[in-house]
Amino acid sequence: MASSRPSTRLKKVGGKSSSAFILLRVLPFLVVLSVPLLLQYERGPLVFPAQNRNQEINSANIVGNERNFLEIGLMTGTDKVRGPRRLEKCLKDTKNCVREAVEPQCRTGAKHFYHTMYQKWLGSSSIDDSEPFQFLEIGFYNGDGYDTYTNFMPRGEAHSMEISCAEPSSQNKWPEKWGNFAMKNSRYQVYRDRQRLHCGDAYKYKFLKSVWDTKMKRPDAPPLKLVIDDGSHLAIHMATTLFFWFPRIEPGGILVVEDIQPIKQANKFRLHVLPQVMKDLHYCGDDRVKDEVCFPTIRYLLQSVHCEMHICVFERNNEPSEEPDEEHSMPPPHTLKAKKCLFGED
Ligand SMILES: C[S@@+](CC[C@H](N)C(=O)[O-])C[C@H]1O[C@@H](n2cnc3c(N)ncnc32)[C@H](O)[C@@H]1O
Numbered sequence: 001m002a003s004s005r006p007s008t009r010l011k012k013v014g015g016k017s018s019s020a021f022i023l024l025r026v027l028p029f030l031v032v033l034s035v036p037l038l039l040q041y042e043r044g045p046l047v048f049p050a051q052n053r054n055q056e057i058n059s060a061n062i063v064g065n066e067r068n069f070l071e072i073g074l075m076t077g078t079d080k081v082r083g084p085r086r087l088e089k090c091l092k093d094t095k096n097c098v099r100e101a102v103e104p105q106c107r108t109g110a111k112h113f114y115h116t117m118y119q120k121w122l123g124s125s126s127i128d129d130s131e132p133f134q135f136l137e138i139g140f141y142n143g144d145g146y147d148t149y150t151n152f153m154p155r156g157e158a159h160s161m162e163i164s165c166a167e168p169s170s171q172n173k174w175p176e177k178w179g180n181f182a183m184k185n186s187r188y189q190v191y192r193d194r195q196r197l198h199c200g201d202a203y204k205y206k207f208l209k210s211v212w213d214t215k216m217k218r219p220d221a222p223p224l225k226l227v228i229d230d231g232s233h234l235a236i237h238m239a240t241t242l243f244f245w246f247p248r249i250e251p252g253g254i255l256v257v258e259d260i261q262p263i264k265q266a267n268k269f270r271l272h273v274l275p276q277v278m279k280d281l282h283y284c285g286d287d288r289v290k291d292e293v294c295f296p297t298i299r300y301l302l303q304s305v306h307c308e309m310h311i312c313v314f315e316r317n318n319e320p321s322e323e324p325d326e327e328h329s330m331p332p333p334h335t336l337k338a339k340k341c342l343f344g345e346d
Contacts, residue, residue, distance in 0.1 A: 066123040070115035072151045078144040080230075080258070083113035105309055106261070114258065117308045121254055122153060122226070130155045132222040133253075138202045138241060139231035140165075143185035146197075149228075157222055158196055161211065161231070165192075165199035172201065203237040205326050208244050224321075225253035233259045235268035239331040242273070246298055246314060247322040247329075254313050261310040272338035274305075274312065279342060281305060294341035297328045 062068060073081030086108040090097035098109025105113060124130065132155050137146055140162035150158045165182040168175045182188055182197060191197035195215050200207040216224065227249060229241040238257050246255050260270045276294035281302055283293055293299050303317035339345040 062119060063123060065127045066119070067126040067152050069118045069122070069126075069148070069152050073115060073148045076144050076147040076151065078148045079110050080112050080114040080118070080145055080148065082111035083108045086111040110259075112258070112311070113309060114311050117256075117306075117311050117313065118152075121256075121306075121313055125153050125156065125225070128155070132157065133225040134159065134216060134222045135224070135226035135228070136160065136216070136245070137228045137230060139229070140182045140185075140197060142181055143187070143191070143197075145228075145230055146191075147185070147187075156226070159198065159211075159216060160191070160196065161198045161200065161202035161207075163199070163201050163231075165197070166201070167199075202231055203234075203240045205244070205330060209326075209329075212248065223250040223253075224248060225250055226256070227253075228256040228258065230258045233263070233266045235266055235273065235336055236331065238266065238269040239273050239335045242277075242314065243295075243297065243331045243335075244329045246316070247301055247324050249316050250321050251316055251318040253316045255316075256311065256313050258311050260307070260312055268336040272336045274307075276335075276338050276341055277302070277305060277314070292341060294334070294338075295332070297324055 070081050070084075074085075083105065086096065086098070087104060090107050091104065097107040098111070099107060101107050125133065130153075134157040135149065135153070136159040137149060138161050140146055140160040141164075143160075146158060146160045149156070162182045163172065163174045164178060165180045165188075166172050166175060182199070185191070188197070192199075198207075198211045198215060200211070202208065227241065227245040229238055231237060231241070238260075241257065242255060249255060257269070259266055260274070262270070277298065280294050280299035281304070283291060283299060285291060285293075298314075301316055301319050301322070303315040306313045306315070334340055
C-alpha cells in the first residue's frame with residue numbers, strides 16, 4: 001500500500017486530470033494578464049509601471065520624472081543596453097565573451113552600452129508632459145529597439161524603416177533570402193496598419209522621400225526631432241542617413257548613428273565621415289588660414305557632435321529645417337574619401 005502512493009501521485013502530476021487542474025488554476029491569471037495587452041493593442045505602446053522608473057543606472061543621471069532607458073531596454077530585450085550584463089559575465093568567464101579585444105567593452109560584440117547616451121539626450125523627451133514630437137529609427141529588425149523607444153518616449157510619434165518586410169523584387173532579395181525579421185514582433189501588423197513601420201530600402205532616395213512626404217510630413221504631424229540609424233551599418237548608408245535626414249530635423253533635434261565601431265562595413269564612417277564633420281564644426285572661413293568646408297549641406301545646420309563608445313549624436317542648431325533636392329540630400333562623392341578635404345591630398 002505504502003509503495004503505491006507515490007506512484008499514484010506521480011501518475012497524477014503527469015496525467016490528464018493534473019493538466020486540467022493546472023490549466024484551471026492558471027487560466028484566470030492568463031486572462032487577467034492578457035487584458036492590459038489587448039488594451040495596449042488598441043491604445044499604443046505598453047508603458048512600464050512608474051515604480052520601475054528613476055532607479056539609478058550606471059553613469060547616466062536621471063533627472064526628475066524621466067523614464068529609465070536601461071530598465072526599459074532590459075525589459076524589451078534590445079541589444080542597445082545589454083553590454084553591462086554581458087561584460088560582467090564575460091569578465092567572470094571568457095567563454096561568455098563574444099570576441100577578444102584589448103578594450104573590455106568591445107568583448108561584448110553587438111551588446112552595447114548605449115543607455116548612458118540615450119538617457120542623457122532623450123531623458124527630457126521621456127517625461128509625461130514633454131512636447132509631442134516625431135522620431136524615426138532606421139532598422140526595425142524584431143522591433144526590440146523600436147519598442148524600447150516607444151515605451152521610453154510615449155509622447156513621441158514613432159516611425160521605423162525596415163527592408164526585410166519589403167515586397168521581394170529583382171532589386172530586393174532580402175525577404176526571400178533571409179525572411180521577414182519584422183514579422184516576429186507581436187505588433188507587426190498594428191505598426192504596418194498604422195503606417196508607422198515602412199518597409200523598403202532606407203538608403204534609397206525614392207523610398208525615403210516618399211515615406212517622408214506622404215507618411216511623416218503630414219500637416220497634423222508633430223515636428224521631427226530625432227532620427228536614429230541602426231540599419232545596415234555600411235558606412236555609405238550611415239552617411240546617407242546623415243545627409244538625407246539632418247537638414248529635415250527641426251531645430252534643436254538630434255540624429256544618432258549607432259555601431260560606429262571598428263568593423264569592416266562601418267569603418268569608413270568613423271575614419272572618413274566623422275573627421276570631415278568635425279573639421280566643419282570648427283570652420284571659420286577666415287581668409288588668413290586656408291580652410292575648406294567638407295560638407296556644406298550639413299555644416300551650417302550643425303550645433304555639436306557628441307560621441308560615446310560606438311555611438312554618436314549630431315545635434316541640430318537653430319536654423320530652420322530644409323528640403324534639399326535629391327543631389328543635396330545624398331552623400332557627395334568625397335564622403336568616404338576624407339584625405340582631400342582634410343589634407344588636400346587625393
Ligand atoms: C541591427 S538590426 C536593427 C536592430 C533594431 N534596431 C533593434 O534595436 O532591435 C538592423 C536591421 O536593419 C535592416 N536593414 C539592413 N539594410 C537595410 C536597408 N537598406 N533598409 C532598411 N533596413 C535595412 C536589417 O534588415 C535589420 O533588420
